[in-house]
Amino acid sequence: MKRLHWATSSALTLALVVAGLALNFTTSARAEILSDSAAKNKPVVGLVLKYKEGVLAEDFLGNQVALTPELKQGEDLGLGMYSANFEKQLDENAARKIAETLATDARIETIYLNHYLTSANFKSVNPILGNLKASSAPTGLKAIDAWQESQPANARVMISWNAPTNLNGGKLWGYRIWKFDHVANKFTVIVSNTFSTNRQLVITKNLVPGATVSFKVSAITRSSNLKYMAVSSPSVSSRVTATSPPQPPVLQSAGTITSAAPVVAWAIQDKVARGGLTVNYVATATASDSSSASCSSAGNSCVLSGLEATKEYTVQVTATNARGSAISAVVQQELDPMISLQWYLDSEYGVNATEAWKITKGSPSIVVAVVDTGITDHPDLDDNVVQGFDFISSSIQARDGNGRDADPSDPGDYQTNGQNSSWHGTHVAGIIAAESNSIGIVGIAPRVKIQPVRVLGPNGGTEADIAAGMNWAIGVKISGVITNATPAKVVNLSIGSSDFSTCYSDSPVQLAIDEAKRRDVTLVTAAGNDDQEATASFPGNCSGNITIGATGIQGDRSYFSNYSAYNYYYDVYIGVDISAPGGDDRAGIGAPAGGQIWSTLNDGTRSPGNPTYGKAEGTSMSSPIAAGVVALMYSIRPTLTDDQVWAILSKTAKPFAPTSECTDKLIETTLNNGTKVMTGLCGVGIIDAGAAVKAVQDLNK
Numbered sequence: 290m291k292r293l294h295w296a297t298s299s300a301l302t303l304a305l306v307v308a309g310l311a312l313n314f315t316t317s318a319r320a321e322i323l324s325d326s327a328a329k330n331k332p333v334v335g336l337v338l339k340y341k342e343g344v345l346a347e348d349f350l351g352n353q354v355a356l357t358p359e360l361k362q363g364e365d366l367g368l369g370m371y372s373a374n375f376e377k378q379l380d381e382n383a384a385r386k387i388a389e390t391l392a393t394d395a396r397i398e399t400i401y402l403n404h405y406l407t408s409a410n411f412k413s414v415n416p417i418l419g420n421l422k423a424s425s426a427p428t429g430l431k432a433i434d435a436w437q438e439s440q441p442a443n444a445r446v447m448i449s450w451n452a453p454t455n456l457n458g459g460k461l462w463g464y465r466i467w468k469f470d471h472v473a474n475k476f477t478v479i480v481s482n483t484f485s486t487n488r489q490l491v492i493t494k495n496l497v498p499g500a501t502v503s504f505k506v507s508a509i510t511r512s513s514n515l516k517y518m519a520v521s522s523p524s525v526s527s528r529v530t531a532t533s534p535p536q537p538p539v540l541q542s543a544g545t546i547t548s549a550a551p552v553v554a555w556a557i558q559d560k561v562a563r564g565g566l567t568v569n570y571v572a573t574a575t576a577s578d579s580s581s582a583s584c585s586s587a588g589n590s591c592v593l594s595g596l597e598a599t600k601e602y603t604v605q606v607t608a609t610n611a612r613g614s615a616i617s618a619v620v621q622q623e624l625d626p627m628i629s630l631q632w633y634l635d636s637e638y639g640v641n642a643t644e645a646w647k648i649t650k651g652s653p654s655i656v657v658a659v660v661d662t663g664i665t666d667h668p669d670l671d672d673n674v675v676q677g678f679d680f681i682s683s684s685i686q687a688r689d690g691n692g693r694d695a696d697p698s699d700p701g702d703y704q705t706n707g708q709n710s711s712w713h714g715t716h717v718a719g720i721i722a723a724e725s726n727s728i729g730i731v732g733i734a735p736r737v738k739i740q741p742v743r744v745l746g747p748n749g750g751t752e753a754d755i756a757a758g759m760n761w762a763i764g765v766k767i768s769g770v771i772t773n774a775t776p777a778k779v780v781n782l783s784i785g786s787s788d789f790s791t792c793y794s795d796s797p798v799q800l801a802i803d804e805a806k807r808r809d810v811t812l813v814t815a816a817g818n819d820d821q822e823a824t825a826s827f828p829g830n831c832s833g834n835i836t837i838g839a840t841g842i843q844g845d846r847s848y849f850s851n852y853s854a855y856n857y858y859y860d861v862y863i864g865v866d867i868s869a870p871g872g873d874d875r876a877g878i879g880a881p882a883g884g885q886i887w888s889t890l891n892d893g894t895r896s897p898g899n900p901t902y903g904k905a906e907g908t909s910m911s912s913p914i915a916a917g918v919v920a921l922m923y924s925i926r927p928t929l930t931d932d933q934v935w936a937i938l939s940k941t942a943k944p945f946a947p948t949s950e951c952t953d954k955l956i957e958t959t960l961n962n963g964t965k966v967m968t969g970l971c972g973v974g975i976i977d978a979g980a981a982v983k984a985v986q987d988l989n990k
């Protein structure tokens with residue numbers, strides 16, 4: 290739900306919060322106790338305690354403070370939250386009694402029942418304006434490339450300017466720096482106050498080498514009694530292109546040749562790929578006996594000559610500009626043989642994957658966390674898996690003989706009633722990043738990395754374990770747990786529970802999402818498979834994540850997919866942000882994979898057997914397709930913000946089938962601030978990887 294922040298903070302959440310308030314036992318001196326009213330008939334497994342800032346939540350022996358005798362010590366969840374568990378599950382009243390005892394402890398800020406807890410008050414400080422006339426604008430702004438040989442791949446610019454000529458009685462306090470944002474299409478503040486009268490600044494953050502950027506500067510003054518501040522209008526803007534060595538060219542002719550005078554061609558590089566500079570290319574053909582020939586061009590092809598037709602040559606292209614060189618990768622020519630079953634890649638209502646792959650198949654430095662059942666060994670995945678973690682705290686649920694550990698292998702989530710293990714995490718991981726390697730299938734982003742974070746066992750997962758897994762995935766430090774050396778840029782949660790109708794603003798999972806947004810990590814969630822309003826499916830109904838509905842091969846809502854709720858007050862649909870293929874076996878009779886989603890699996894019925902492939906359908910499948918597309922977007926521009934990711938995904942979405950109810954219920958609403966938003970029963974459309982990645986590439990022009 291969740292990209293409509295103005296709505297979540299008022300109408301929709303208001304109704305939910307009012308219901309929640311009736312349950313609160315909040316007074317100013319006591320910790321707040323929160324519980325989901327929809328879950329009041331469910332057993333409570335423990336509490337989540339959020340300690341007040343500055344409190345040491347563990348004593349010097351490592352014992353968690355403030356626990357009562359009924360509570361067993363739990364674990365650090367990150368962000369100041371700790372779990373604490375009951376010996377056995379309790380009902381709401383019994384759990385609340387224990388929570389009330391704890392609520393008088395001055396060290397605790399919030400207590401969450403039902404596996405939940407927390408509270409965080411974010412107070413923004415508004416500077417006092419007025420009673421002081423702003424200075425004149427700074428003049429003479431100059432932005433120059435400040436490339437450094439010691440860090441050749443990093444974009445670096447320096448801006449300098451003249452002080453305002455008229456301070457209008459104020460005292461110069463610092464400067465405000467603005468940068469043009471191509472998605473918002475306006476200048477946005479990147480440094481609120483330099484707190485310095487220095488008139489130059491080196492900028493290294495959120496710059497793309499080769500991309501042109503514009504800056505403006507305002508002067509900040511304050512009154513002599515320091516009570517008031519004023520910000521001048523911005524200076525005239527200045528543009529600069531940060532430079533770097535070029536990116537490796539992508540060969541478009543064969544990487545191996547046997548003719549005497551072949552044409553070698555490579556993809557045209559845009560300005561960013563050229564490192565912002567003029568580039569010259571040299572193609573070289575080398576035989577196994579080291580004989581070679583080369584040709585050069587400033588364009589995108591050249592003709593080799595002097596080769597011997599009887600020899601086999603390997604061809605590579607080197608791009609060189611004033612900052613350095615880069616050489617093309619060895620060409621991958623095989624196709625993964627099961628690609629014909631993967632209709633969700635390129636059929637009419639697929640995601641246009643091949644168009645995206647012309648630009649990128651993903652960068653190995655982009656990590657997608659799969660917060661799920663863990664992972665199994667698979668030759669189509671193994672090379673793309675980075676260190677994950679197992680956050681299932683109950684050793685009984687975990688089935689690996691212990692609680693938390695560094696091995697996220699999936700031992701099987703079979704049910705004692707005879708239901709086989711699902712290998713859900715393995716299927717989800719393959720959809721995102723199965724390798725492009727001439728076997729099996731290919732993932733949406735086959736060169737990015739998967740980080741398996743195990744939180745789901747045979748009974749699902751607790752919110753505490755899920756929140757801890759999310760926090761670790763995005764790089765939050767958690768005591769007793771190895772540091773995440775490769776924090777994720779995208780987190781996929783193919784989880785949907787209609788047992789919880791509310792995502793409280795201070796629930797552990799919501800706080801993890803808030804932290805992810807602060808770190809510009811994109812959280813992608815499933816809308817749920819209950820064929821009901823998605824606003825009742827947790828954690829898709831939290832705020833700030835992107836919630837994905839499912840469509841079938843015919844471009845209509847999958848029969849099981851949750852859908853958006855219509856909000857009369859705001860005239861918008863809320864719940865599903867956008868859709869992606871999730872399969873629909875009823876609409877896919879006779880289609881490849883029966884209209885379902887084909888991915889990596891395991892053939893074990895209980896514990897892991899052999900790697901295999903198979904089909905599945907659900908918003909659990911549409912969510913990782915979206916996560917893969919987002920990973921491709923970050924791959925060519927890691928400095929994208931999460932809000933830019935959503936702006937691009939929503940602008941580039943492709944239409945549903947003309948006859949679909951999803952098309953009928955698309956509406957455009959003008960918000961109070963004049964901006965227009967499109968919402969609909971199934972979100973704004975079907976994700977289009979080709980158009981989204983192209984739009985990111987266009988930002989680089």
Ligand SMILES: [Ca+2]
Nearest residue numbers: 687691692694
């Ligand atoms: Ca374990």
Ligand SMILES: [Ca+2]
Nearest residue numbers: 679689694696
């Ligand atoms: Ca384990």
Ligand SMILES: [Ca+2]
Nearest residue numbers: 625724728730
């Ligand atoms: Ca493959």
